[in-house]
Amino acid sequence: MSIGNTVSCAAAQDLVDICLELDILSTKTLSELGWDRSWSNSPDSRLPESVLISLWQEIDKHDKGRGLGLRIGQTINPNAKGLLASWVSQCSNLGEALEVFTNNLVLMNASENITVHRQDSLVSLTFNIGSKQQYPTIAIERSMSAVMAWAYSLTGNELTIEKAEFSFPEPDYAHQFKQIFGHSIRFNASSNRISIKAQALELPIVSSNSLVKGIIQSKASELLSDIQGTSSTQEKVKKRIEERIKSSEPVSTELISASLGMSRQTLYRKLKEESSDFKTLFDQIRKEEAAKQLDRGVSLSSLSLHLGFKETSGFYKAYKRWFGHSPKAVSRDQTKN
Structure with a gap:
């Protein structure tokens, strides 16, 4: 873009x-x-x-x-x-x-x-x-x-x-x-x-704070890279999905494409040009987040909601597809340890 x-x-x-x-x-x-x-x-x-x-x-x-x-x-x-x-x-x-x-x-x-x-x-x-x-x-x-x-x-x-x-x-x-x-x-x-x-x-700025300025400047540099096209569409989409999952906000192609200032059709096309698609990226990020959160001892019901699954059963099926076993096995091992 x-x-x-x-x-x-x-x-x-x-x-x-x-x-x-x-x-x-x-x-x-x-x-x-x-x-x-x-x-x-x-x-x-x-x-x-x-x-x-x-x-x-x-x-x-x-x-x-x-x-x-x-x-x-x-x-x-x-x-x-x-x-x-x-x-x-x-x-x-x-x-x-x-x-x-x-x-x-x-x-x-x-x-x-x-x-x-x-x-x-x-x-x-x-x-x-x-x-x-x-x-x-x-x-x-x-x-x-x-x-x-x-x-x-x-x-x-x-x-x-x-x-x-x-x-x-x-x-x-x-x-x-x-x-x-x-x-x-x-x-x-x-x-x-x-x-x-x-x-x-x-004239001095009354709200000046060099520490806060450094944090904001770092965030601004990331966004500038996005705007100026130095990041791929895949990277931009993954970043938006990760942000929304982190803040427990819903994830959809409509919401992500809107946040990037493009239509859903344009998003599909750009991802296809990079040999990728939205469903695969979303699934990959959910998988990585599931492994990370279970290692931290997060409950299965909380993790299911965190990842945006409407039903816990949907999370169980996805987890077994990702890792070849039920998340309950991981939960039991953590309890023993």
Whole structure:
């Protein structure tokens, strides 16, 4: 899967939650758009970028000069952080946070890009989103507004904007831009850019924790490998199945394919291209987990539920097929020992 056609489920869910909170979209509208909240159950789940674009296009229909992009950007839910936002929150200062964020935006959306340029005492941030996609203007407004809101949330200090430029005509709600970006604003500019004093990058992050940052960074590196296609489809599927079994969540082709941002048919095809199939992978992981958990003395009934078997008898049959004997024999041996 190319990195340009999936986006973070967590980021999309955050957008949905804010729109519900601000009464911009209704649950009925979201249902009509095909939105499924279960997509965001896993922190590293992905969904097709087309779903996010449809969301933005629907929000744009409700905008009508209300400045919804700016309002959405200014609304932050600290409890709804995705992987990238969590990583940024553990950085030492705003400069490091900005570097991590801009270098790893692919974790959220590969179509979004922020270029940082430093000249003398000023730092400029230039925003671009989906030049070949159909994002409305309010999407870029949201991105620029959100950077301001997050900077305040992370440091407890409001950024002073030296200059703000926007590539679109001045809207009817221009006064809202002044409230967020100050009075040095220019519309119909060549790019979407904000400039701040370089010393602002030294502001400390109030939630900084180097140990937690290292853990999140390791997880992010794994996900980046997945997104950028350095992992095979088999490896991605096995990882998702293992995660769901570990957290006692149901496993199905529909759930796994959705978490990878592809249809069930596409998942079948990609696995077939690698001479594999979903049933075999699921069976293999169940077998490995069964052996591991029985060695730890887990009861047969608990293990059956843990592996997702509806009936204990189904687990017994599978175990005998895997190992050539009943799991009761292993359980009896452990009792003797």
